[in-house]
Each structure stands twice: as C-alpha cells, then as structure tokens.
Amino acid sequence: MxxxxxxxxxxxxxxxxxxxxxxxxxxxxxxxxxxxxxxxxxxxxxxxxxxxxxxxxxxxxxxxxxxxxxxxxxxxxxxxxxTSIWSFDPDTLRLQAEFVLLVQILIDKVLASLRRDVDLEQIEKEKECVSEGFEEDKPELLDRSEDLKEGSDELGDCIRVLDRFLELGMMSLRPDVVMEGVDGDGAKESKAVPEKVLIEENGMGCLRKVIMDYANAFDALCGNIQRQLKGLEVIDLGMAIMVRREEKVRLDACDEEHKTVLGSIQKSVQLAHLDAIKDCMKDDDIEGVVSRIRFLHLDYGVDEVEY
Incomplete structure (x- = not known):
C-alpha cells in the first residue's frame, strides 16, 4: 500500500x-x-x-x-x-438498509416519548415528599405514579419488539453464511444460509398504541416491506440458480420464515388501524375514520372480509 x-x-x-x-x-x-x-x-x-x-x-x-x-x-x-458479498441485488440491499433506518427512527420516537412522558425518578422523589407530610397538597400523586409506570412498561414492551425488528434488518445486511457442497450433477456449489430472527405475531399486540401515534412512520415501514416482498416474488419458486465468482450459488428463493415475519408486521399494522376505525365508528367519529382510511392496504396480509 x-x-x-x-x-x-x-x-x-x-x-x-x-x-x-x-x-x-x-x-x-x-x-x-x-x-x-x-x-x-x-x-x-x-x-x-x-x-x-x-x-x-x-x-x-x-x-x-x-x-x-x-x-x-x-x-x-x-x-x-x-453486492459482491451478498446474495441479493443492489435494490434489495437498499431496501434492507432502508428498513433498518425506518425501524431505528421508530425506536428513537418511542424512546423520546418515554423520556418525555415518564420521569419515574422525579416521581419517586415527589412520592418521598408525600410520605413526609404533603399528602394534602398532592393526594393524586401516588395514582399518577402507578399510571405512568404502567405506561412505561407498555412502551418498554414496544421497544423490545422494535428491537427485534431491528435485529431482523441487521441480520439481513450481514454477508451470507455459505456452505460448500456438490449438487446432483457432481458440480461444485455453494448454498447461502440466511440467519433467522423469529418474531411471534401475537407478540406485536403491544405496538397498537404507537402505531396510532406514529402512523406515517409505520406506513413507510410497511411500504418498504411490500417492496421487499415483491422483490422476493420475482425469484422462481423452489430454488434460484445464480452465478457468482464463477461458482453456482443455490439460494432459497422463498425464505418463508423471513417473509412470514415481514408479512406479520404489515398485518399487525393493518389490524391496529382497523380496530381504531371500528372504535371511531362506535363513537360516531367520522373524521377519525376518514383520517385512518389512507393507511389501509388490501394487499398487506389481512383478509378482504376484514375490511
């Protein structure tokens, strides 16, 4: 050098x-x-x-x-x-990096909300004042403390789920783990083995409030996911054969677990908006209904009958 x-x-x-x-x-x-x-x-x-x-x-x-x-x-x-160290094309790389950024933006927003709305340390100091004889001045303080702690726990759960989303995106950006082998014709091949992050769909229920609070950010995230899923659909079902570095690289065309997790994120966001619209309809809140309609997408994993 x-x-x-x-x-x-x-x-x-x-x-x-x-x-x-x-x-x-x-x-x-x-x-x-x-x-x-x-x-x-x-x-x-x-x-x-x-x-x-x-x-x-x-x-x-x-x-x-x-x-x-x-x-x-x-x-x-x-x-x-x-993308010489990855098994996907440049557009997919950009989408996956964008996914990580969008999730990080959501985490930052929730953390900011947590810091802004819940200062438990200060509340504990105020509670000490109550115990020293200020009960008459602040009778509601203990109840408010418990309410905020509950809110803090809910936001903490949201952060943990979003961290799993972030981990999913980060794993997608890591270079492929490649296993050497020989195909049925005796030719040398390498098989890319993607890492996996499992996120249960029923564990995303805690996100419903933040989905409402940051609807635009979640809509952008779901749009990114939709473009990723469409990119995966371009590849043939079964196996795709690609040439890289003069060797055959066999890839799982349909990484079903990865696609399922991405689809579950979209579905959870859609169900949250549908529930919010139902609540608005019960309260005759027409403006609330109209404001949520733009976040509904028929191809985001929810059965049409739900709409």
Missing part, C-alpha cells in the same frame, strides 16, 4: 470514528481513484455491520448507526458490483 492510500485510509477511519459522513464520503471518493477495491471493501464493511462499531462518537449530522449504514449503502451502490 502506497503512502497516499495509507493516509486516505487513516483519514477515512478518523471520519468514521467521529461519525462525519460527508468528509468520509469525500475521502472514499479520493480513495476510489487510488484503490477502488479498498474503498469498496470499507463501504461494504460498514453496511454489513449495520454501521455498528465500537468507540464511534455520534454527531448531529449522523446520530445513529442505522443512518450511517443507509448513507453508506447509497454510496456503495455507486460502485461496480456493490
């Missing part, structure tokens, strides 16, 4: 450490002219790790690993053969 390439590599590492994406991008563009394979490898590493590295000082312009991964994906797609 020549001195200029080494200098650019160190500079890129420094910008990455400080979460300065635009300077990082400019440095990688310069590095691309000197050593395109190295620049490509750096971006692929960032994306494959979902932007998660130790000791990064997150900045206002790049405040999260998910945003770093998404921006790096957009830059990576400008290179030749950007």
């Amino acid at each position: 020549d001195k200029e390439t080494e200098l650019l590599s160190r500079l890129a590492a420094n910008h990455l450490h400080l979460a300065q994406f635009e300077p990082l991008r400019a440095t990688l563009l310069s590095l691309r002219t000197k050593n395109p394979d190295l620049a490509l490898a750096i971006l692929q590493t960032i994306v494959a790790n979902s932007g998660r590295f130790d000791n990064i000082v997150w900045s206002p312009s790049c405040p999260s690993p998910s945003l770093l991964a998404y921006l790096s994906t957009l830059e990576l797609l400008q290179f030749n053969d950007p």
